Amino acid sequence: MLLIDCPFCGKRPELEFRYAGEAHIARPADPSGLGDEAWGRFLYGRGNPRGMHAERWRHLNGCGRFFNALRDTTDDRFAATYKIGEERPMVAEPQGARKA
Amino acid sequence: MSAPFRLGAGGRIDRSRKLRFWLDRKAYEGVAGDTLASALLANGVHLVGRSFKYHRPRGIMAAGSDEPNALVSVGSGSRFTPNLRATQVELTDGLVAQSQNRWPSLGRDFGALNDVFSPLFPAGFYYKTFMWPKSAWKRIYEPKIRAMAGLGRAPTLPDSDTYTQRYAHCDALIVGAGPAGIAAALAAEAHGARVILCDEQAELGGSLLAETKATIDGKEASAWLSDALSRLSHSPNVRWLSRTTAFGCFPHNMVGLAERLTDHLPSPSEGRPRERLWQVRAKEVVLATGALERPLVFPDNDRPGIMLADAARQYLARYAVKPGTRVVVVTAHDQAYRAATELAEAGVEIAAILDIRQDASGSWAEQARGAGLHILSSTTICATSGRHRVSSVEIAPVGRDGKVGPRSRLACDLVLMCGGFTPAIHLFSQARGKLRFEERLNAFLPDGGAEGVRCAGASRGIFGLDAAIADGVAAGEAAARDAVGGGVEAAHSPVPLPKDLDGRRLDPLPHDRSPHRVKAFVDFQNDVTAKDVKLAVREGFRSIEHIKRYTTTGMATDQGKTSNMNALGIAASALDKPLPDVGLTTFRMPYTPVTFGTFAGVARGELFDPVRVTPTHDWASAHGAVFEDVGQWKRARYFPLKDEDMHRAVARECQAVRQSVGVFDASTLGKIEIVGPDAAEFMNRIYVNPWSRLEPGRCRYGVMLREDGSILDDGVVGRLAADRFHVTTTTGGAAQVLNHMEDFLQTEWSGLDCWLTSTTEQWAVIAVQGPDSRKILERLVDDIDLSAAAMPHMSVREGHVCGVPARVFRVSFTGELGFEINVPADHGRAVWQAVLDAGFSRSLTPYGTEAMHVMRAEKGYIIVGQDTDGTVTADDVGLSWAIGKTKKDFVGKRSLARPALSDPGRKQLVGLVTEDPELVLEEGAQIIAEEPTASHRSAPHKMIGHVTSSYFSATLGRGIALAMVAGGRRRMGETLYVPMPEGSIKAVVTNPVFLDPEGKRLDA
């Protein structure tokens, strides 16, 4: 069971968290102004990198906050967690990382 | 019955406490401190099982959890456990064990024919042979093979034991309480660390338990051990766990421990859990798991009476058992000399020590020589004989050219073998540690890479008592330093290998026989021979992972403890590659088998899962309600009177609501209170509906979509004040809706000033529905004007019911005049009773979820998740009227404009009535447009929809159904067909609102 560092509560067991999809996919400010293609990309276009993945988690059975995390998909290690609205921190890409 | 092979003195046993036990209905006697294995050996019993594939007689080979052969079943009935290692079963008075894999008996076993025909059973035999015809596999081959093979048999009764679990945290978890582990624990404790020390054995001490002569810090080893344990047990910072196996290493230093609490007790006291699962989160882990002795690979090396050399020494030293009377030792390692010397001192005759090496000059070898033991260097074993116990071996010299010389025969009843030691790196490897191959040991050693996990002692190739203790101290100090800071900067680097612990061998011993005719076992548990591994390579397998699967070596419960390295050595030779290039197979958890009970813990029976009940549950239960599960909730489905079946009970309940009045517990509905000046704006964005102009005191049926346009949930929302909404959700959708709303508030619209609070459990909800409902409420409420004029359909008022603060909604899911009383949950039961009392004279009828479902279907009200799935939009189910047409945006709105979501051919909600009114369609049944004729009954038909809800409506006197049908709204009046096994059913498409389409009853 992983330990996940909630930006509010600190390191807590994975059991208390729920995964909430890829991070930094902002809802368009004016969806009606978007073509079907662009809206479709917003709805369904998601990365699947081998390596560092920016993703959302919620400390559901804790402070209830959604937050962002950088997780290495090759070994599950969390490189960083940060609050919603904060910029994605710079962390070294793991060896063998590959965008997909 | 006394044990003839027990020494009169010595050992860590209590001879005054005699224990009687049975193996295969034969009674034996052991003593306290024995394992089943040591007690059997004390009785001269070596044969304890038959092998997995060839059903060859097998004996006890090891002394610990590495035992591959001596698997037994213990207990009976609901306390029956198969596949226990006799070496780990602590003897108790009255213990009943059975050998496995034999029929009819251990001595005579028909399956042993497999051995006679073994040339027919090479590696991959099953894959190759039982391929054709395909159908025979399921009917004939698999059942037969399964009946013959397998390890033990599964228990047939539910486990009557209980199990428990606990989370624990510590600075340093030390796995293995041998000299290195104990030293590490002492050192870590001394540096202020919170320590957990665990060991799989009953007694802590590991190899110290078999040290009869060594001294540590000037004390006898046993005295040092008891002093150390006493110090650890007096420390408030140390928890030590015996009979506790660390079976798996998980991310972030979570280690799974299985603690056996009662198996060693003669009769487990009632209610005590049998085992405890510990999930330990350690800042630092020290693995002091020791090393496993390797067998040698020579022809017929699996006869009962052929043991690991150091295992025999442990039986002697720890259990005072002579495992034989005349011993041949065959070795590639000096440790066997120690075993031979100690056995000789105990009066066991050593026929000869055969050393495959040309010379052995270590101190143990010198001691053996000094004791006058007969040592033959450069000597091998070509054959062994003896049906149920080894009776002789044939030995031969090996020339410098590798040629095997003339044989001679040695009589014996015990053969001891030692091929070296394999560090137990299983847990380290599970922790994703890196390994490196150490040529001098012919073993893989830990090489960093596992954060917060370090090995100590023999598990990292550091042998010898003093070296192991020094290494343990260093590891313990380093762990404490890393976990709690401070302490000394301790070096923790390898100690040079002591010369007298040298020696190793992975290749099979040379012999003079046809390699095709001998069986030299590598994996005893899985019956894999050297020949099988070579065959796999010959057949083209190159990866060790593939060789493992093809031959089954190192698989299953054993995980290759004694066999891994030998198999790897043989494969490397056959592949003509350096051993490290062949690689290592994955070490899987569990290290030794863990019972299902341990993983399940208390999650059985009433603690399997939370059972959520409403405030009126006990009343419903006392009044004969039949409950249904809705998620974790128990909801009353119907309330049968006397001998009513569901059909009649539901018909009666529906009629009561339609004609007079019924009462229903709706407490499970999800509720969320949305408060703040921006609450209405938030509602506008989350729901399809417009909310800005909904006046306080009024309600609206709300629908929310996912961003992809599909319906997420629905429910009635009451506006209590300009800045306060009382939202209801479906029972199953409550948590998901709250999560959905929080997500948008926290991440997309964090500027909105409104907040969510779950109030599902705050309110008990009592629905009073039917033409007479107002009359009942009027008797219970005095501060709310309930008249139609003052409180119209879809309104909400705050007031009191029987003096209890309440929110009263005038809403209806039945199509009748109705109210839903919300009172704080602890008052729910009393208010329910008050409602019942007030309705007594009007035959107020409690109704359940089934009647509720029928009545809502009569009105064409959907249930999200039953009539909808993740593809259905608001328009598909006829709810486009709810959409706020002037709203610029709401979640899901943009998706509704995608062409696919406005296709007129989409499935739409319609009603279906069967031609035969008595027929009730099956929910989930498919719908087709053309009548299937006899001639093309089996032809494929285009499925144009499916039935989503279907009931018998007593009110309408017929079966009614809701269905999703392609282009359904254009098909009104069309006849469609529902094909069923008994023939197709004709049904006519109708409006989904079957009853009172104008809603006159609602507005009464």
Next chain:
Amino acid sequence: MPDLSQARRSVLEGLGSSDGAHGALSLLPPISRLIFRGRISTIGRVAAAFGVEPAMEPCRAAVSGERAALWLGPDEWLLLAREGEAPAIIGRLADALAPLSYSLVDVSHRQVGLKVTGEDAQAILNAGCPLDLDRHAFPIGMCTRTLLQKTEIVLWRVAEAAFQLEVARSFAPYALRFLQQAERDL
């Protein structure tokens, strides 16, 4: 018309408390509970009106007399007070906070209070709670939502050897039975 306003009936009525030998479990009497949610700038006025200054530090409870404010999230506090006080507190906060925006919701009946005390308290809770409850890791005054096996709880250490639990009403029987079993299995 009967007056039922005084008759609160706990969901745990009849389920007993500690039936293990250790006597570590007890049920807490009914109290008032409110969820306060709002921006941090409102907290000063809450403190003045409620009489307890809600902690800004995550996972900390503040106590004064019989009232307490438990941090549950960065914009969420659980206010505890004597039974029956909720309406008055709602009124006082409304006066004190106007015209600021916030949310205050009475959840007195939403959950149930349990207490686990004694030297075995940690071990009993750790049968299902995955947190480190050592007093250094989980000191007196710490509170948090977390899990107890298959249910969510609010866990609050009120003393060296005493933890208070808040469990959602319909999960409370499960939580109590689980703790009773954990106590028996020590």
